Amino acid sequence: MRNRLGRECLYVPSCRLGLYVALRHWCRPGGRVLMSPVNDDVILFVVLAAGLRPVQAPLDPRDGSIDPRAVPDAVWHGLSAVLTTNLYGNPDPAPGLRARCDALGIPLLEDAAHAIGSRVGGRPVGSYGDASVFSLSKHTAAKTGGFLAVADPALRGALEEARDDLLAPSRLSSELAYALRPYAEAGVRGLRLVRAARAVMRLLGMEEREEIRMPLRADELKQAMAEAPALGPFHSWVRVDMHDYRIAPGAARHSRTARLLDRLDDRLAAHLAGTRRLLASPWAAAGPGPVQPLFRVPLLVEDRDAAIAALARHRITTGYLYDPPLDAYASGLFTDPSPAPAPARWFARHALPADPLQADRIIAVLRKSGARPADVPAGCRLGGDGG
Structure with a gap:
C-alpha cells in the first residue's frame, strides 16, 4: 500500500480505530x-x-459526495478539520478540499474505507489528506x-x-472464529440458510442493528461525551458489528489479509467491470469524473x-444503507x-447500494420487479451561495 499511495502506511485492526x-x-x-x-453512524x-x-456537509445528490460550494463561509471559518x-468509492472533491484546508490552515483527513481503488485528480484517493484511513x-x-x-513519514x-x-490483546477464541468464518459462510450459502445465519450472528453480537441506524441512546451518549476524548466510554457504539475493532491481530488474520491483498488488482478489475454495467442501467446517475471500481x-x-x-x-442482500442522514438521526444535540x-435526505432515501460483483443479477431483478428510477428533484440542485 505504501507503493500504491506513495505514503507511509501503518496497519490498524480496523478503519474506525x-x-x-x-x-x-x-x-x-x-x-x-x-x-x-450519509455515512455509517459508527463514524459519528x-x-x-x-x-x-461533527458538522454535517451538503452533498451532491447524484452520488453522495461532499458539495463544497454549498458550505457557507461562516461554516468554513469555524472548522478544525475536514x-x-x-x-x-465515489471520490469526494479532494483537490478542492485540500486547497480550502490549506487556505484555512486546517488538516484534511480522508476516510477511504470504500475507496481503496478510486482516483481523483489523477491521484489515488487517500493521497491528498494529512492522513487517510482505509x-x-x-x-x-x-x-x-x-x-x-x-503524508509525513516522520509521524x-x-x-x-x-x-x-x-x-486489546489478541484472543485465541477470536482468532479461531476468524479462521473458521469463511468456511461457515460458504456452507451457509450452499445450504441457503442465510436468514438463519443472520439470526445467529445477531445473537452473537456480530450483527447488532435491527434497523439501518443503531439506537442512539441519547442519555447514555451525553454521559459518554462528558468523558471525551476517550474511546472507552463510547465502546458500545464504536464496536457495533465489529467487536474485534481494536484487538491486536494474530497470525491467522495477518496471513489471510496478506493473501487477499495480493489479489487486490483482480478484485478491483471485477468491481470496475460490474460498475460499468450498473452505471449503464436506467437507475444510475453517473457522477463527475471517470468510472471508478466502486465498492457499491x-x-x-x-x-x-x-x-x-x-x-x-x-x-441478494442489500447493505451499507445510511438512512436517515446523521443530522436527522443524531439531532442538534450531537451534531x-x-x-x-x-440533497442528503433525498439521496439517503433513494440510494440503493448495488454490489458490482452481482451486477447482472441485480439488474435482472430490478427490471423484473418494475423498479422505477428516481430523478433528482429541482430542489436538490448543486452548489449554493456560500463559496
Whole structure:
C-alpha cells in the first residue's frame, strides 16, 4: 500500500480505530469537523469519542459526495478539520478540499474505507489528506484490518505508539472464529440458510442493528461525551458489528489479509467491470469524473424499500444503507446540521447500494420487479451561495 499511495502506511485492526488515532493526533478536543451526513453512524461516534463536534456537509445528490460550494463561509471559518467519506468509492472533491484546508490552515483527513481503488485528480484517493484511513475488509473481503496512511513519514512512530496504546490483546477464541468464518459462510450459502445465519450472528453480537441506524441512546451518549476524548466510554457504539475493532491481530488474520491483498488488482478489475454495467442501467446517475471500481454503486430508485425486498426474494442482500442522514438521526444535540440538508435526505432515501460483483443479477431483478428510477428533484440542485 505504501507503493500504491506513495505514503507511509501503518496497519490498524480496523478503519474506525485508525480514524480515531488520526483525529486524536490532528485535532484538539472541542474542535469542529466537517463530514458527510450519509455515512455509517459508527463514524459519528468515533468523531464524538475524539472530543470533536461533527458538522454535517451538503452533498451532491447524484452520488453522495461532499458539495463544497454549498458550505457557507461562516461554516468554513469555524472548522478544525475536514473529513471526507468517498461514499461507496465515489471520490469526494479532494483537490478542492485540500486547497480550502490549506487556505484555512486546517488538516484534511480522508476516510477511504470504500475507496481503496478510486482516483481523483489523477491521484489515488487517500493521497491528498494529512492522513487517510482505509479498510481491508471491503474490497479485499478480508473482514478485518485496515491501515492509516500519512503524508509525513516522520509521524509514523508517534502514531504507532498511539495505536498500540489502544490495542486489546489478541484472543485465541477470536482468532479461531476468524479462521473458521469463511468456511461457515460458504456452507451457509450452499445450504441457503442465510436468514438463519443472520439470526445467529445477531445473537452473537456480530450483527447488532435491527434497523439501518443503531439506537442512539441519547442519555447514555451525553454521559459518554462528558468523558471525551476517550474511546472507552463510547465502546458500545464504536464496536457495533465489529467487536474485534481494536484487538491486536494474530497470525491467522495477518496471513489471510496478506493473501487477499495480493489479489487486490483482480478484485478491483471485477468491481470496475460490474460498475460499468450498473452505471449503464436506467437507475444510475453517473457522477463527475471517470468510472471508478466502486465498492457499491448507488442506484437511485423511486421506491427503494420495495427494490430491497425484491432483491431479498432472490437472496441478494442489500447493505451499507445510511438512512436517515446523521443530522436527522443524531439531532442538534450531537451534531451541527447541514446548511443544505435536502440533497442528503433525498439521496439517503433513494440510494440503493448495488454490489458490482452481482451486477447482472441485480439488474435482472430490478427490471423484473418494475423498479422505477428516481430523478433528482429541482430542489436538490448543486452548489449554493456560500463559496
